[in-house]
Amino acid sequence: MANAGCRIFLKIYRPNKELVEGFRGLPVANIADEMNRFFCMDVRIKRFNTKPLLGTAFTVKSRVGDNLLLHKALELARPGDVIVVDGQGDLANAITGEIMMTQAAVNGIAGVVIDGAIRDAEAMKGLGMSVYAAGVQPKGPYKDGPGEINVPVCCGGVVVNPGDIVVGDADGIVIINPQDAPELLAKAKAKLAKEQAIIKGIKDRIRRDKPWVDLGLERVGCEIIDDYYK
Numbered sequence: 001m002a003n004a005g006c007r008i009f010l011k012i013y014r015p016n017k018e019l020v021e022g023f024r025g026l027p028v029a030n031i032a033d034e035m036n037r038f039f040c041m042d043v044r045i046k047r048f049n050t051k052p053l054l055g056t057a058f059t060v061k062s063r064v065g066d067n068l069l070l071h072k073a074l075e076l077a078r079p080g081d082v083i084v085v086d087g088q089g090d091l092a093n094a095i096t097g098e099i100m101m102t103q104a105a106v107n108g109i110a111g112v113v114i115d116g117a118i119r120d121a122e123a124m125k126g127l128g129m130s131v132y133a134a135g136v137q138p139k140g141p142y143k144d145g146p147g148e149i150n151v152p153v154c155c156g157g158v159v160v161n162p163g164d165i166v167v168g169d170a171d172g173i174v175i176i177n178p179q180d181a182p183e184l185l186a187k188a189k190a191k192l193a194k195e196q197a198i199i200k201g202i203k204d205r206i207r208r209d210k211p212w213v214d215l216g217l218e219r220v221g222c223e224i225i226d227d228y229y230k
């Protein structure tokens with residue numbers, strides 16, 4: 001454990017597959033609402049294709065602009081893993097591209113999330129796996145290390161532990177501690193059902209009273225003026 005900053009942990013506590021699969025198709029927004037609106041990566045992390053993202057975190061901490069540890073991760077990660085890379089938000093060098101991501105997809109990796117830059121961005125659209133990153137940069141990576149694998153990392157402003165459940169859609173990415181997952185799954189499903197019922201009600205033109213709106217405005221002393229703004 002001595003060489004902090006240059007270590008590879010081979011083992012991960014992976015949650016069982018059924019638990020992870022339970023989140024398939026659930027909107028990230030509904031999951032995050034049931035986590036008090038925390039644990040979502042920030043908007044810098046954008047998606048580069050429309051493949052759904054769901055799997056177990058396999059974490060990589062890379063040196064800025066360097067992908068030696070990401071290459072090792074491609075060797076070690078298992079089908080169903082999501083490789084989550086803390087590239088420290090650096091956009092000066094792409095740390096992955098079409099060749100590496102094609103290899104990941106062929107290996108059955110469920111997705112790759114990079115707090116850093118990628119290149120060959122167009123090719124990500126046709127990939128059989130989800131890719132998210134902070135940006136695009138044609139300049140390639142260095143391959144010298146150091147870095148770490150399967151330690152807690154920071155990606156998109158969220159701490160990601162190896163084995164966490166990663167869910168992503170068009171809105172963004174949420175990170176779930178497997179210990180919270182069973183209860184959270186039930187709550188997020190209920191939230192989705194509730195929202196779908198509201199939307200159906202709106203479309204069916206059923207009147208929907210929201211007394212909390214006026215109560216909230218009253219609480220902050222909002223002035224309501226029956227005149228034009230001059």
Ligand SMILES: O=C([O-])CC(=O)C(=O)O
Binds near residue numbers: 094097099140
């Ligand atoms: O050259 C690299 O290491 C990254 C890259 O563009 C690719 O994987 O296609």
Ligand SMILES: [Mg+2]
Binds near residue numbers: 097098120
């Ligand atoms: Mg390339």
